[in-house]
Amino acid sequence: MTETFFSQPGELRRLVEFSALLNSSFDIQTVLTRAMDYVEGLLGAEASSIFQVDQVRGDLFFRLVRGEKADQLREMRLNFGEGIAGAVALSEEPLLISDTSRDPRFCRRFDNSSGFATRSVLCAPLKSRDRLVGVMEVLNKRDPRGFDEQDRDVLLLVGNLIGTALENARLYGRLQERLSATMEELETAQAKLLRARRLAALGKLAQGVAHEVRNPVAIIGGFLRRLGKRPPPHALAQTEVELMTSQVQKLERMVGEIEAFARLGEPAKRPVHLLDLVEEVLALQEPALRRQQIRVQRDFPPAVPTVPADPDLLRVALGHLLENAREAMPAGGLLQIALSLEPQRVHLAIKDTGMGVAPADLSHVFDPFFSSKPQGTGMGLTVVHQIIANHLGEVQLESTPGQGVTVHLWLPRSTPGD
Template identity: 25%
Template sequence: MNKKKVSANTNDCNSSDSNYTMEHADLMIIVKLCKLMNASFNYDLLLQDIMNYCTDVMNVEGASVLLYDEQSNKLIFHLATGDKSEKIKKIFLDCDEGIAGWVFNNNATILSNNLDTDNRFCSRVDNATGFKTKSILAVPLLIGNKVIGIFELVNKKSNTGFTDRDQYLSEGLAAQIALAVERLRLIHENIAKSRLATIGETVAGLAHYIKNILTGLEGGKTIIDKALPKNNYDIVNSIWPIIHNGLNRISTLTLNMLEFSKDRKPDYTLQSIESVITEVIQLYKNKAEFEHITLKSIVDETITPFYFDKTGVFRCLLNLISNSFDALSKVESPKIFICAEQTEKDVIIELTDNGCGMSEESIKKIMMSTLFSSKGSRGTGLGLPVTRKIIQEHNGKLYIKSELNKGTTFTMILPKNFKPDYIE
C-alpha cells in the first residue's frame, strides 16, 4: 500500500517539517536508541526494551506499536507498555478505526492533547482496558513508502501536553522502531524458509522412509484381503499391529513435518506435566511389554500445573521415547525412565535409556539442527529438530548426554513462569 505523505490539517496535528531545532539532548536520545537496537540478538525482547525506553524518555504513561496484519486486514497491538499493556495486546482495530486507523490511512502523524473534542478518537480500546487516554501522539511506522504500523505514545506526564519537540523526537524513534520490526519480520521469514528448504533438500530421504512404510502396509493389506473372505480373523489380528505401526509412523512423520515447516501458534494452557507423561507411558506400555523393555516414570508430585502447549510437549516426549525404543533394539535388559522434577523456576524432564548411545560426531550433527538420521530409510531426522523447536517456543532448553554403547539422557527444561502475552 503506497501512501502519500499528507499533513493532518487539524489543530492538533502538525507535519514533521516543523520549525523545531534539534538539541543535543534530543540527539542523545536517538543515539541511545540506535545503540540499544544492536544490544541483543533476541529481537522479540529487544523490541520490548525499545518500548520501555521510549516510555521512559518521552515521559508518557504508555507506548505501543500496532502492526498491520494483511491476513485479517486489521491493526494489531504488537507491543505495549504501561498498566494495561497485557489487556491492550489482545485488541485488534479495523484499519479505519480510531486515531491509529487515521494515521494508517493518511500516513501522517497525529498529535492531540484534547481527545474529548477529537472525533477521530474511538474509545473502544479505553472501554476494553479501563485505561483513560487523555492525550496521544501517533506516528506512522514506515518501510519505504509503505505504512507497516503505528507507534503511539499516550498521556504525556507534564502540563504542557505533547509538544513539537515530542513529535520531532517520536518520528525519529519511529524510524528506528520500523527498522527493528522489519528486521524481526525478515528473521522469522528466513527461519521459516530455511526450514522448508531443509525439508526440500531431504525429500528423497523422506520419500524412501514413506515407501518403506507403504511396502509394509501393502503387504498387510494383501494378507488381510485374502484372510477376510475365509473369516480367518487370527491372521487379521496378527497383521493388525503391523498396519497400526505403519499408520502411526506416517502420522508422526506428517505431524513432525507440519510442526517443522510451519510457524504454528502453540496453544499454551495451564496443564499438569504428570498427566502428559502418564499418557505417553500408556501409549507405549504394550510396545514396551512386547519388546521386554522396562518402561517407568518417576514424577515429583509437588509439581504444580504450569503453562505449556500440551500437544507440543506430548510430541516432544513421543519423539524422544520413540528414539529410545529404536536405540534399545539390540540391548540386554533394555530400560527407559522418564523423570520429572522441579526447581524454583523450571520443570525438568529427563528421558534416559540404556541403548546404543551416540558418538560425539552424531551429537555434533544433531546440535547443528540439520535433519540427521543414523537409521537410513528407517529414519527422517525430523524428531529432534521438531522437539528442539517446540522447547524453544517455550523459552526452554534441550540437553543431550550420551555415551556410545552405554545409553542416552535427554533433558528438557521448561520454565514454569513462562506465560505467553495473550494469557492474563
C-alpha cells in the first residue's frame, strides 16, 4: 500500500527530500523536530511524540515532546509493555488504535499530565540495522475517517528512516564526547610535558645560578651578621642591618632550595610504608606544633600497603607540606591527616584550618618562585610537585578562602614486581 501512497504526485519527492533533510544534521533535537513536522503533515495528525530506548535502564523516555506541558512529560517514562508505545517497543510491531477509550492498553497518565485528549493513536517502532532505538506515536488524525492501514505502513517506512537518523545522531554525539575527552587528555598531557621540560630547563639553569650566587650571598650574609653583633652608631642603622640580614637569609634559603631542586633526579625506589613515613615526619614537627597549639587529627586505615618510593625524597615532600600547614596556622588550629586506599593508588590528604589560598593564586601554587608568604621562597611546592611526579603520582591543592587548604597526594601502590 505504501507503493500506492508514494506513487501519488509529489509524495515520493517529499519522501526523498525528507530523507535528505534527516541526514543533513547530526543534532538529535533538529533531526527529530524535522521528523515530527514531516510526519504530522504527511499523515494529517494533530500531534506526535518520539520515545527513545534507554539502553541502560531498559525503558522508554520522551526524546522529543512539544507543547505547553512538555517539561512535565519529559520527566515521565514508560516500561516495555506499558501503554501503546510500550506495547510497540515490546513487540517491535506497529499498532493502530482507532478508539483509545476502548483499548485497555492505552495509558492515560500522559493525557492527564498534558491536558491533551488522545482519541486515536498510530504507533510504529523506530529501528536502525534491525535494532530498536525508539518508538514514534502519531495522535488524532484530522480526517474524520481516522488512521488506516496505509497510514500505518507509511509510518513504518518513515520510522525506519527516522530510526537510522536517530541512531546516527546518537553515535555522532558519542563520538563528539569521546573526541572532547581525548582532546582534554591531550591538553593535560601536553601541559604536563611542557611543565616537565620547563622544570628540566629550570633545573639546569638553577645549578648555574645557585653556584654563582651562593658565594657572594654567603660573604654578604657573614658580613651583616658580624655587623649586627657590633654596637650600631644609631638605631636606624641597626634597623637597616636587621632588614638586610633578613633579606639575605631569604636569599640563602632560596639558593639552598634551588640547589635541592636542581639535584632532584630519578628516585631510588623501594617498597616504603607511607604511614610510618608520615609519622616520622610528624614527629619532627611535633615540638613546633605544640608551641603553636596545633592539634593533629589522624584518620588512617588499619593496614596500608607499601608504595614504591624513595623514602628520602618523600620525607622532603612531606616535610614541605607539613611545614606549610603549620605556618598557615600561627595562632593554632587543627591539622588533619588522612590516608585512604584506592584500587591502584594510596591517597594522602593534609588539611589545615588557616586562611586558605586566594582563588586567583590556585593555578600558580606549584610554579617556581611563586609564594604568598613574605618570607617564602616559592620553591617548596615546586619541589613537592616534582618529587611526586617523579614517583608517577599526582598532587592537587584545593582551598576555600578563610577555610584552609587541603593538599591531596596520590601514589601508586606496590605491585609484586616492585
